[in-house]
Amino acid sequence: MVRVVVGIKWVPNTQAVRFDPKTGTLMREGVPSIINPPDLSAVEFALKIKERYGGEAIAITMAPPSAVKGLEHVLGMGVDRAVLISDRAFAGADTLATSYVLAEAIKKISRDVGKVDLAVFGQETIDSSTAHIPAQTASWLRWPYVYYVTDLEIKDDKVVVSRVLEDRVEKYELELPSVISVFMESIEARDVRLLHKLRAKIEKPIVVWSNKELKLDPRCIGLKGSPTMVSKITWTLEVPRKKIVYKPKDPEDAARWLISMLLKDEKTSKIFKWVVGG
Amino acid sequence: MIKSNTTFPTKFDAIVVGAGPAGAASAYVLSKKGFKVLLVDRSREAGSKELYGGRIYLGPLKEVWPDLDKKAPIHRWIKKERASIMGKDGRIITIEYNAGRRTSFTAYLPELVRWMVSKAEEEGTIFVDEVVVDELLTSDGKVVGIRSGPDEIRSDVVIDAEGVNRLLLEKLGLVSGPRPEELALGIKEVLKVRKNEINAQFNVDDDEGVAWILMGDITLGIPGGGFIYTFNETISIGIVIHMANAIRAAEAGAINHSFELVENLRLHPYFNKLWKSSDVIEYGAHLTIEDGLSFMPKRLVYPGLLIVGDAAGLILNTGYTVRGVDFAVYSGKLAAEAVEKALSEKEGATEENLKVYEDMVRKSFMYNELKRHRASKELMKDPEFFTKISRIPLKFFSELYEIDKEVPTAYEAFKNACRSEDSGPLSLMFKLWGMVKKL
Numbered sequence A: 001m002v003r004v005v006v007g008i009k010w011v012p013n014t015q016a017v018r019f020d021p022k023t024g025t026l027m028r029e030g031v032p033s034i035i036n037p038p039d040l041s042a043v044e045f046a047l048k049i050k051e052r053y054g055g056e057a058i059a060i061t062m063a064p065p066s067a068v069k070g071l072e073h074v075l076g077m078g079v080d081r082a083v084l085i086s087d088r089a090f091a092g093a094d095t096l097a098t099s100y101v102l103a104e105a106i107k108k109i110s111r112d113v114g115k116v117d118l119a120v121f122g123q124e125t126i127d128s129s130t131a132h133i134p135a136q137t138a139s140w141l142r143w144p145y146v147y148y149v150t151d152l153e154i155k156d157d158k159v160v161v162s163r164v165l166e167d168r169v170e171k172y173e174l175e176l177p178s179v180i181s182v183f184m185e186s187i188e189a190r191d192v193r194l195l196h197k198l199r200a201k202i203e204k205p206i207v208v209w210s211n212k213e214l215k216l217d218p219r220c221i222g223l224k225g226s227p228t229m230v231s232k233i234t235w236t237l238e239v240p241r242k243k244i245v246y247k248p249k250d251p252e253d254a255a256r257w258l259i260s261m262l263l264k265d266e267k268t269s270k271i272f273k274w275v276v277g278g
Numbered sequence B: 001m002i003k004s005n006t007t008f009p010t011k012f013d014a015i016v017v018g019a020g021p022a023g024a025a026s027a028y029v030l031s032k033k034g035f036k037v038l039l040v041d042r043s044r045e046a047g048s049k050e051l052y053g054g055r056i057y058l059g060p061l062k063e064v065w066p067d068l069d070k071k072a073p074i075h076r077w078i079k080k081e082r083a084s085i086m087g088k089d090g091r092i093i094t095i096e097y098n099a100g101r102r103t104s105f106t107a108y109l110p111e112l113v114r115w116m117v118s119k120a121e122e123e124g125t126i127f128v129d130e131v132v133v134d135e136l137l138t139s140d141g142k143v144v145g146i147r148s149g150p151d152e153i154r155s156d157v158v159i160d161a162e163g164v165n166r167l168l169l170e171k172l173g174l175v176s177g178p179r180p181e182e183l184a185l186g187i188k189e190v191l192k193v194r195k196n197e198i199n200a201q202f203n204v205d206d207d208e209g210v211a212w213i214l215m216g217d218i219t220l221g222i223p224g225g226g227f228i229y230t231f232n233e234t235i236s237i238g239i240v241i242h243m244a245n246a247i248r249a250a251e252a253g254a255i256n257h258s259f260e261l262v263e264n265l266r267l268h269p270y271f272n273k274l275w276k277s278s279d280v281i282e283y284g285a286h287l288t289i290e291d292g293l294s295f296m297p298k299r300l301v302y303p304g305l306l307i308v309g310d311a312a313g314l315i316l317n318t319g320y321t322v323r324g325v326d327f328a329v330y331s332g333k334l335a336a337e338a339v340e341k342a343l344s345e346k347e348g349a350t351e352e353n354l355k356v357y358e359d360m361v362r363k364s365f366m367y368n369e370l371k372r373h374r375a376s377k378e379l380m381k382d383p384e385f386f387t388k389i390s391r392i393p394l395k396f397f398s399e400l401y402e403i404d405k406e407v408p409t410a411y412e413a414f415k416n417a418c419r420s421e422d423s424g425p426l427s428l429m430f431k432l433w434g435m436v437k438k439l
């Protein structure tokens, strides 16, 4: 029996976010949030562990209330229950303050529900890509951690994990409990299942924890607990589209036209020549 | 913390497949009457798979949600109706009607459907999204529930609100596969334009909108038409073409890609100025029904099953108005009322007990409308009509208005317009009259 906690992040769909070149800020208004896609691989990984060893999978997220939608999705995939950590006091947190809250929530799950054996995270988030959270959460918990994991095997109170690097696969043996960050391209998340989703809707197995429940020192959470300073944001300007429409006779004609256009432009012709080596 | 392995009920009074306007309405009405309802949809979020033109008639919706006009996410009330006949050479006739009262509005269908579903949930409907129903379960010739992947859920009655693409009904053998003759293809773009720019360009107030239909050369002669609807801060533009004719045109090489038709509309010099500084923020395509009555399944009820909305062919497409959403909602309401009646009888949802739904549909304004406009269907599919109806008036006005020295009399202009179609004025008048009668 293994109790796995899987962390997910509720992020703005960065593909739909636009950048305001005048102010240098992201325009998030009206952009729907989604589950950070690499976290779906982590959920799949957690469910596979649960299926293999028995036990339960618990999803946690620190997010605004709208993240219930995302938690319902992972419950629909087969996660047993979920914790939404939500409080204005947690807002504005950097990765340090976030990992602190997550670690304390994992401790609380261990106290209230039963000992947590594994905490699983996605490799990184699409809205910041720091990949800090697994390591930082593990550090608060004083648990060992490994990144880029594709597989694991549990033996008694130890776990052997495989992690991929660019050119090789390594194996490590860790003590349980430990923290694992899942290599994001290694598995595909399953679909939502009718009965699971129905259960999520009827039983609503989501608890909400504010700081009333977690009782954390206000100096260590939210904006106050976040020493990170963003000193400068730079960006590459969006290239205005030329909006030229060409109606080709056939694919060859299309290719010819496209190449002639690429060669006409100073910048693209350089790149093009470099790519084709001429 | 909540327990993890409790059992929960998996039997419902009614399961509604598809949370479009039809499904949302029937789930809402049934829940309000106290039935246990499960509403299932495959989209990521209620309504997110919807694609339509843009205008909805209020009347039938208000019978289900009396406060809809005050509470629902409505964008603009249609104030101006415009219709344009387009010629090849930039000649265009546009007529505008300024409406006296508010009978229809524009809304984002995904937003509106989400609102409808939330109303159903407030009444107790269990709504499950992100789930595809693979099959309607049957036992002894009666529909008894649904299957999705490995999961089965049972109910006394199932309401099929799956829309135009009737895979579930097909699987049961209740309808045959899609036939191009009965269908049309809609292609649409959403253009982002500032609110005050829309108001200025279309000469409307903040909450007033324009419904604009286009005929003639905009579809390159393929039977069908174009549309333009104004929303809060967007304009939706699109083309609907009759599928069978579109396929013929594509095979004959007359069109390359259907999306070019919408692009031609967006870039058309006559319209382009209305959305000069716009961005295309969405595009998409969806099937729709050209001929509701022939798309309609032989029966709308089977033991344990009722069919509503598009799946039932309950959509009116006259060429100048599309009434799908209000028909869908109204049919959903009728089905819910029939289910209430049937489930109050001893034998429950038998075909005989559910039959009231079919009777209600046949007596309703929807069926009447479909019958009344039947003849126009033939016309709408006729390429000859489509080219003539646009060419003659265009020629007439060009004779009348494009003047070098002499102004022709109206009759002379008309004669010339007819002659250009190889026809005498009189025989053409008869022919046209025959056509117009069908409208």
Ligand SMILES: Cc1cc2nc3c(=O)[nH]c(=O)nc-3n(C[C@H](O)[C@H](O)[C@H](O)COP(=O)(O)OP(=O)(O)OC[C@H]3O[C@@H](n4cnc5c(N)ncnc54)[C@H](O)[C@@H]3O)c2cc1C
Residues within 6 Å of the ligand: B017, B018, B019, B020, B021, B022, B023, B040, B041, B042, B043, B047, B049, B050, B051, B052, B053, B054, B055, B056, B057, B131, B132, B133, B134, B161, B162, B163, B164, B167, B168, B185, B186, B187, B188, B238, B240, B286, B287, B288, B308, B309, B310, B311, B315, B322, B323, B324, B325, B326, B328
């Ligand atoms: C281009 C275009 C323009 C239009 N313009 C207008 C207009 O201006 N005004 C107007 O009133 N009408 C218009 N219509 C018609 C209108 O959109 C439809 O008539 C209306 O949406 C039908 O509602 P419905 O609930 O029957 O089906 P739909 O709205 O199609 O809903 C069906 C739902 O069922 C779900 N579903 C299907 N199969 C399954 C399954 N197996 N499992 C789970 N879920 C499933 C789908 O995801 C969908 O959400 C237009 C349509 C098109 C295509």
